[in-house]
Amino acid sequence: MTVVTAAAEPRPTIADHTTLLPGDEPVRILGTDQASTIDSGLVRGLYRQLVLGRRFNRQVTALTKQGRLAVYPSTTGQEACQVGAAAVLGPQDWLFPTYRDTLSVVLRGVDPVETLTLLRGDWHTGYDSRVHRVAPLCTPLATHCPHAVGLAHAARLRGDDVVTLALVGDGATSEGDFHEALNFAAVYQSPTVFFVQNNRYAISVPLSKQTAAPSLAHKGIGYGIPGVLVDGNDVLAVHTVLTEAMERARAGGGPTLVEALTYRIDAHTNADDATRYRTDDEVAFWQERDPVTLLERHLRETGMLDSDTERRARDAAEEMAADLRTRLGVDATPDPMDLFRHVYAEQTPQLREQQTRLAAELAAESELAGGGQ
Template sequence: MNDLLPRGVPVQLIDAEGLVRDDDGYAAPSTAALLDGYRSLVIGRRINDQCNALVRQGRLAVYPSSHGQEACQIAAVGALEAGDWLFPTYRDSVAVMLRGVRPADAMVLLKGDWHNGYDPYDHNVAPLTTPLATQLLHAVGFAHAAVLKGENTVALAMCGDGATSEGDFHEALNFAAVFRVPVVFLVQNNRFAISVPLSRQTAAESLAHKAIGYGMPGERVDGNDLAALASVLEVAVARARSGGGPTLVEAHTYRMQAHTNADDDTRYRERSEVQEWVERDPLTRLRAHLTRANLLDASAETAIADEAEAIATELRDALNADTAPDPRALFEHVYASGNPQLDEQYELLRGELERSREDAR
């Protein structure tokens, strides 16, 4: 069973200073992959900054920032093939956008306009979810169905450390292991479930150590090291695709900002702790590595920054436009076919709307 145990120290290929750390078990991604990953990091950080500004302007109802955690999302998307599926959490809007969802559509839930702003089947991305751990069950069920249908599909399910305290987490991992379902569980351990520190959630040596209890391998990785994340997830996805079953990957990262704009994180953590993690920022780390290797110059930085700004502008303009919701749309996606009670309610609403229009005349 020793081959199921994670390492005592998380996998790291590029340290906080941007220096390369050789590893016998995991190969570093290509230069092209690292450059593309850096581009995505810059875009992701700009999206986070823009969404925080939109909250302050009242254009978003709530925003769970992933500032400092972007590398986890970027590596997750990069590990998947076009036909694979991503099952994100509410904090993974950057990953959703990198899978091809328009930024404005990815923000519909957080704006409060609709439950979901995109068709999951257009991008192979499940809806952003606010309940903890429910997406893990969805991922397992989807991947199991793919096996039964003879499809070569891998599902990658993301969650936070708080989700590991939910019963759905246990049920998802247990079923996946028993039936060797092609799914990868990526736990973004950012050390807090809102205000509850990890030490009050589990007594396990690590979250990855929980994997052995289900009979699947677990691995720990530096969640602020994009290179290590990409390599570890690539191995896990390949294992799932080849019929080897699920893997639990724990990414050690940190939530640099409050849980959401409704949270006051100064009540449960010291600023000195946050400052320590500033020095481990995935963006500045990869920039230091690429600059030291003469792979990133000022002109490339400018081009990437301009692209990120264009995406932020598109998002800002879209959310600054007021929407005119149609109350009748409430009835469009409740049942697949007609329902007498719902039809009756719809007719009542339609009559009220017609009377309102007549009164307005």
């Protein structure tokens, strides 16, 4: 009897597996000699976006309290992550955001009102994903990660120069979809960057109850993906680390897992009471490490921030906030026929039948209401 054994598939060899591990300390640039080597125009541009981002968060939070949005997950305190993520994308790249990443979506070029449409409770996504190369805001945790990998893999098979950037929170790293996406990306060397914004809490669950790993970036080695730990409140460090990861993916180096250490200053959403699970002292500790303040301090110390530059940045932010107040102050007028649009490229017979039936019912109601006046 002859026993036929399958030849073992070749496995990639890693000369030194420690190259996949993050450093003992997060990457920092502010306060180091490296800060002086970064282009001043880029630094000022990041500052303007940080100022706009902080104003965006405050304005949308206020509008939510006024009932103009159904819910708003703020990124106050995380603006360096949001700004850095949007800034590293090329026009051909794709952003895969979560429900908390509205600021990154806006900075990607999507109209702020369209960005917030989903959170208002209006129809569908609110923007054309293909036009902006921004996937829909993802409310279920981590389900967009396999999509990001799949799109990047498909683009590479077609020969397209595309890198996908998947944004997730620390809570999403506890979901199966996240790990499946990492494995898929590593096996197929997908040009995808996973950017974890570790803001310490998945709603009320602290990181210590989610993982015993030294860091979330350490999880990459289990899949053969390099992990990088970065100070998420240092916008220069975030921009530098993500730029390197995007360039590595674009050059065929495969995926990277980046973890940014940051903090959610506001509650999880306007429906959350954060005082039930964290202390005022903890919040105050992180407020001293505010990303906007950190960059402003650097700009002043280096003479790159004068009163005119600061005024222009804040004026632009106020103009954006005023536009939001005006446009979000108008109640949306939903069209019932939107229930049937954009569901299929070609409507099914059942959908056409339902649309015809609803249109007839609405017409009858309108005629009845008109006759009663």
